[in-house]
Amino acid sequence: MLQRILNAPGLIGRQTLRPPKYLFELLLFTLRALNPRQQGQIRLNQASYRTLLGQLIFSGVDALPVIFLLALASGLAITTQIILTIQLIGDRAEVIDILIRVVIFELSTLLTAILLIGRSGSAITVDIGNMKLNRELEGLEMLGINLNHFLITPRVLGTGLAQAVLAIFFAVVALASGIVVLAYTQNAGYLSYLPEVAFSLHPYDLLLFLVKNLLFGVIIGSTACFHALRVSQSRTELPQQTQQAIVNSLTIVFVLNALFIVFMQPSLL
């Protein structure tokens, strides 16, 4: 009993250090994956590009129908509501401002990230985790193949690009679908919102939107790979690491999104 009490401060200390240690390890892992000169050689070649292409098709192209449906539903439910509600209490400029803030910068980013985490992040963890359990990764290393070059970097870049493209696609569909529905059901004049929203986008905010989505995609990909490589001996580790990858990705993306608003877009606060 006394021993347990004496161990308590150490336990609290270890538990407190766990999240920063995890984030530090994840950061190092991500930076290694993105370093083009890993182990002194640039090795993004035919084999790596095929993995990158495969990841882009799986995370990006294959996800287009479901993103389209999600964006359409969001457009009908949220874009229309924002326009109809805000125009009652504010002027046209305020409606456009809120559309940009909510639909373009937040909704598109977060919903796309959630979908990418659930769809691609979990798939990457299961895929690479299974490879590790079956000792396929050891087989690759025995052929002089750097796992980062061949498996990790293409997947991390693939999810980054997929997130950026899908978020843009989501924003366009969600905005357009809501406005078109309002124009069709209420008044054709609502269509003028489309060019006005487009012209109201500031280049700095657009750049930030792109950077934010690339970063979120990279984090989703690297977190999935990081947890996959933590699988070591047992098949039971695979679902554990998959759920950890999903939960941690969601947490990091949401927290970073809040930090982005606080530090990078104070004008939006």
Next chain:
Amino acid sequence: MNMNLAPNTHSPAAIVAKQLVPVQSNNNIQSGLSLQTAKGEIICFMGIDRKVLDQYIRTLAGIHPIESGTLEIFQQPVEEIPAKAWSSIRTKLAYISRDAPLLSVLNGLNNVIFPALYHGTLERHAAIKKALAIFTELEYSGNNLDLPAFMEPIDKVQLAIARAIMLDPTVLLLDDPWYSLDPHDYSKLNDFFYQWVKNGTIIMTTSNISFVRKYATKIYFIGHQEIFEFSSWPTMCHSEVEEVRHYLRQYSESS
């Protein structure tokens, strides 16, 4: 019948081990492994303890840590080889584990050609051509468009060997390649190894006595306390060492 090839002792040895003992191997071992490879050699490791054999072959491949002794791979002490040099060493020193794990997401042909594409040694078209030529040498009869999950054990082993051969290694380290095979498939690999070794060196752990008897140029029997080196199968058969005789008796009883 012994079909030993004459080893070429003129080119520098690819692997030189002196009193080598792997970590966590049999703690009772009194003398380590001393070995020097030469082109054209088929070196077989035999013994009763599979785990220890596994540790020795993995140590020679530079994967398993060393407890004591020295190991040089391509004239470099293994502990001094920089991390970035391993990528090119692996293309010359191919290690194939017992499970011969292929990438489960790629079909047979892509499994074989992707290392060459990765290392940039061949373009895709040339890689496919070379892979098909290796399939012929290996007498590969499976469907190379199947995924590994749907393959026969012999197909997987042949493809794992083909994948390693694609990079033109000079040393093949094999962990019991016959492990998962039916005896009637043995001859396919035997003939291939005999032909291939004319251009390189093969080091393997095995219990395939018929192969050892016919082709081994050097045999290491790893016992509980000592490692015994034999220059051929007949010398091993005439050994007075009780452990070796016990092993051979077991073999003769099982066959």
